[in-house]
Amino acid sequence: MGAYSQAAVLVSGNAVKNCARDAKRQIFAIAAKMLDCSPDELDIVDKKIFLKNEPERMVPLHKVIRKGLLDNTPVIGRGSYMPAVSNDREWVKNPVGQQADTFSFGANVVEVEVDPETGAVSVLRATGFHDCGFPINIKGVEGQYEGSIASGGVGSSLLEEHLWDGGRLLNADFLEYKMPTALDVPEISANVVITNDPKGPFGAKEAGLFGSMNSFQAIGNAVYDAVGVWVKEFPITPDKVLKALDEKRKQEEAEKQGAG
Numbered sequence: 267m268g269a270y271s272q273a274a275v276l277v278s279g280n281a282v283k284n285c286a287r288d289a290k291r292q293i294f295a296i297a298a299k300m301l302d303c304s305p306d307e308l309d310i311v312d313k314k315i316f317l318k319n320e321p322e323r324m325v326p327l328h329k330v331i332r333k334g335l336l337d338n339t340p341v342i343g344r345g346s347y348m349p350a351v352s353n354d355r356e357w358v359k360n361p362v363g364q365q366a367d368t369f370s371f372g373a374n375v376v377e378v379e380v381d382p383e384t385g386a387v388s389v390l391r392a393t394g395f396h397d398c399g400f401p402i403n404i405k406g407v408e409g410q411y412e413g414s415i416a417s418g419g420v421g422s423s424l425l426e427e428h429l430w431d432g433g434r435l436l437n438a439d440f441l442e443y444k445m446p447t448a449l450d451v452p453e454i455s456a457n458v459v460i461t462n463d464p465k466g467p468f469g470a471k472e473a474g475l476f477g478s479m480n481s482f483q484a485i486g487n488a489v490y491d492a493v494g495v496w497v498k499e500f501p502i503t504p505d506k507v508l509k510a511l512d513e514k515r516k517q518e519e520a521e522k523q524g525a526g
Contacts, residue, residue, distance in 0.1 A: 268366020289343030372476030410474025418478025
């Protein structure tokens with residue numbers, strides 16, 4: 267569906283980039299008066315503003331900032347960014363049209379162990395490859411994937427569930443609402459695929475959401491691969507696995523009787 271709710275890097279990053287561009291324009295306007303030239307003739311390197319064709323004519327950045335303050339024209343950069351989405355889109359009445367300005371891609375592979383006697387499912391290993399454009403912080407991207415495997419993977423896929431009875435929540439505390447601990451988190455391998463998104467700030471875009479969204483399918487598929495039954499309701503708890511296995515056995519027995 268695209269990077270629309272997890273679009274902080276895309277939206278905020280482009281806004282900051284536009285803000286910096288606006289601040290640079292103001293700085294060059296002040297420096298141009300000080301150097302008696304056009305702003306188009308200027309460049310900046312190492313906090314020094316100079317003429318491109320006459321590098322010896324320069325002024326330090328801090329003096330330009332001070333000049334703006336003295337002249338009551340302080341440098342205040344402003345910038346905003348709005349993704350090119352369909353403004354007439356509405357979730358119920360008109361659920362069509364462009365929803366995001368860019369798209370992230372990822373692949374998620376998990377290895378699970380299923381006990382057919384108890385129905386218990388354990389995630390042993392998780393490996394992810396994520397295209398998040400040009401990562402601003404690779405460690406941050408890896409951490410996002412690790413957190414997604416813990417929460418959206420083990421937590422949402424195997425443990426976390428609200429139990430209701432007539433509108434009353436039966437497991438309203440963390441004793442009965444099961445969340446993953448360090449002992450439940452599998453061995454994780456996070457891999458960043460570096461690309462360059464044309465709409466992102468310096469090529470960057472969202473990171474991390476795929477780890478949660480893809481874990482449902484990866485874990486569900488792995489359970490089927492292990493014991494040959496589909497559990498189509500999350501979380502995949504032992505009772506649901508045992509029920510699916512029991513239904514499979516009954517179906518196989520019925521097919522044998524029918525064939526006999």
